[in-house]
Amino acid sequence: MKKNKIIALIIALVMVMALVAACGPAADDGDRPATGQDTQDTPPAAAPGEGGGMELDAPVEGAALAEHIDVIIDNNPIAVVNPFNPASNPTSTSWVFVMVHDRLIERDHSTGEFVPSLAHNWRTEDYQTFVFYLRDDVYFHNGQQFTADDVIFTVEYGRETGVGSLGFARWSAVDTMTAIDPFTLEIVLNNVNVDFYHDIAHPPASILSRTALEADSATGHHIGTGPYVIRELIPGDFVTMDMNENFWNERFDPQTQTVTLRFIPEPAARTTRLWTGDTHISFSTSADDIYRFQALPNEFNVIGHTFNTMQGFSMNLADPVLQCWHLRMAIMHATNRSDVALFAANEWAVNVLETDRGGGTIWGHSMDFRNNDIPGVDFNLEMAAYHLAQSDYNGEEIEIAAAIITNVRAAQAMQEQLRVAGITARVIEFDSPGLNAHMADNPTQIVWLALNNTLAAGSIRTFFHSESAMNRMRMNFNNPAVDEMLDRAATTLDINERRAIYMEVQELLAADPAFCIVFWRINGVVAHAGIGGVVLPADNVSVDLREIFFVTD
Numbered sequence: 001m002k003k004n005k006i007i008a009l010i011i012a013l014v015m016v017m018a019l020v021a022a023c024g025p026a027a028d029d030g031d032r033p034a035t036g037q038d039t040q041d042t043p044p045a046a047a048p049g050e051g052g053g054m055e056l057d058a059p060v061e062g063a064a065l066a067e068h069i070d071v072i073i074d075n076n077p078i079a080v081v082n083p084f085n086p087a088s089n090p091t092s093t094s095w096v097f098v099m100v101h102d103r104l105i106e107r108d109h110s111t112g113e114f115v116p117s118l119a120h121n122w123r124t125e126d127y128q129t130f131v132f133y134l135r136d137d138v139y140f141h142n143g144q145q146f147t148a149d150d151v152i153f154t155v156e157y158g159r160e161t162g163v164g165s166l167g168f169a170r171w172s173a174v175d176t177m178t179a180i181d182p183f184t185l186e187i188v189l190n191n192v193n194v195d196f197y198h199d200i201a202h203p204p205a206s207i208l209s210r211t212a213l214e215a216d217s218a219t220g221h222h223i224g225t226g227p228y229v230i231r232e233l234i235p236g237d238f239v240t241m242d243m244n245e246n247f248w249n250e251r252f253d254p255q256t257q258t259v260t261l262r263f264i265p266e267p268a269a270r271t272t273r274l275w276t277g278d279t280h281i282s283f284s285t286s287a288d289d290i291y292r293f294q295a296l297p298n299e300f301n302v303i304g305h306t307f308n309t310m311q312g313f314s315m316n317l318a319d320p321v322l323q324c325w326h327l328r329m330a331i332m333h334a335t336n337r338s339d340v341a342l343f344a345a346n347e348w349a350v351n352v353l354e355t356d357r358g359g360g361t362i363w364g365h366s367m368d369f370r371n372n373d374i375p376g377v378d379f380n381l382e383m384a385a386y387h388l389a390q391s392d393y394n395g396e397e398i399e400i401a402a403a404i405i406t407n408v409r410a411a412q413a414m415q416e417q418l419r420v421a422g423i424t425a426r427v428i429e430f431d432s433p434g435l436n437a438h439m440a441d442n443p444t445q446i447v448w449l450a451l452n453n454t455l456a457a458g459s460i461r462t463f464f465h466s467e468s469a470m471n472r473m474r475m476n477f478n479n480p481a482v483d484e485m486l487d488r489a490a491t492t493l494d495i496n497e498r499r500a501i502y503m504e505v506q507e508l509l510a511a512d513p514a515f516c517i518v519f520w521r522i523n524g525v526v527a528h529a530g531i532g533g534v535v536l537p538a539d540n541v542s543v544d545l546r547e548i549f550f551v552t553d
Helices: 002-022 091-100 148-161 166-171 196-200 210-215 267-276 290-294 325-334 337-348 381-390 405-420 432-441 457-464 469-474 480-489 495-511
Strands: 068-072 105-107 114-116 119-124 129-134 174-181 184-189 228-234 238-243 258-262 300-306 310-315 349-351 398-403 425-430 446-451 515-528
Touching (some): 068 267, 091 258, 105 196, 114 119, 129 148, 148 166, 148 174, 166 469, 196 457, 325 381, 337 349, 337 405, 398 432, 405 425, 405 446, 425 432, 432 446, 457 495
Parallel strands (some): 398 425, 398 446
Antiparallel strands (some): 119 129, 238 258, 349 515
């Protein structure tokens, strides 16, 4: 039945494309004060596994391990390794941040708790003033000792260069920073922010080296304190990293001398590299080919990793056509989410309306305070026709932009469905950096993409607060009530009050739609038997390959 649907949809898409063509807190190291984090007020991450989380054990002692592991990353090429460059926003670049850089604190994938990293301890009394006690035995890859001055430099550098980047968003709440001594740092925020720990534990909050960047503004941001050192980066192609022999963090035990993260744009080439053994693990194997690896369980492991990100399409409310609420409702009713998911990724995507995750709420799969009781806008051509008749639509052609193959396929399927409903659309394809540039310079009407949120509910402001640069690149959503609630939630210490605020935010986002979640993407990660040390957390943005290994015997 699924194959018949796919064939029918492909035929329809070929016809419509022909027409288009014809038209042209933490452990304590001494007597430092206890951390100020209150787990009652700051909810932990989703339980391990809820968002597809997975962790493979360390290798058996004495096992023969490969010295080099080749990894095919997801569908987002690595263009720049700089947390304050918007070209580093794609998910795969965060994988490099995890391996090459460190943050003040990070989140334990198993428990969801915040744990020490560059800071061994921290405290706050009011979630506005924070004191971090830094390790004094950490050195950057260039031999420079890490101090509080590097944190101050990182935030100041981001303010000057990083508007529109995830790194800028993670540090944007900071008002002042003071180095009490080289290893004690006070950070004061412009307002109370209960999500600050979430923000700075995320990979784009990586700490950079002042010395390295002042000496080399082009590649100084490659210098980190992490377990791997960048040897070579060919933008859009691959990045190769060697083990840092002087890595300081006893929580991790890197196993592999050299790791290459590689972008392969052609799905067939990804499959071929896995078959031949040139690649050891792939995070972007074509959904059409995964069954071939599933048929050989002694040779390959296939792991389903559910994306926390929201996969769907944004509607630009700055566009005069899409300002019409009835037209947006017509577009959503005309979209058959099941068929879009099927065409885009076969069984490796699930229509959100067919899950218990609530099809109507605009929230990540495993985000805190998710409201699963908001009904979704179902596929209904009669309702689509009703709203279209009530709208201001006069046959204008609507542009749908997309990058990466899954989203391009989804956009093509949606284009045909809109045609059936009487709405004219055309699809334009980009690579990921090209799409970001297109949205920044010439905001398109509809964009098929994933909104890469963290597990913290507060991360939703990145996409829907009117002052957010990313909102202005995607939706141009502007609702003063939502702005006020997002601001208030960030300053509300009581967990029940904060939950109530976010529940109402979700209702408002559903009532005035600017984004439609269509499916939950299940990434089929294919690995040769013997690969381990890989962590696929519920927050899939931060895939952790620091301890990856490959047993060769």
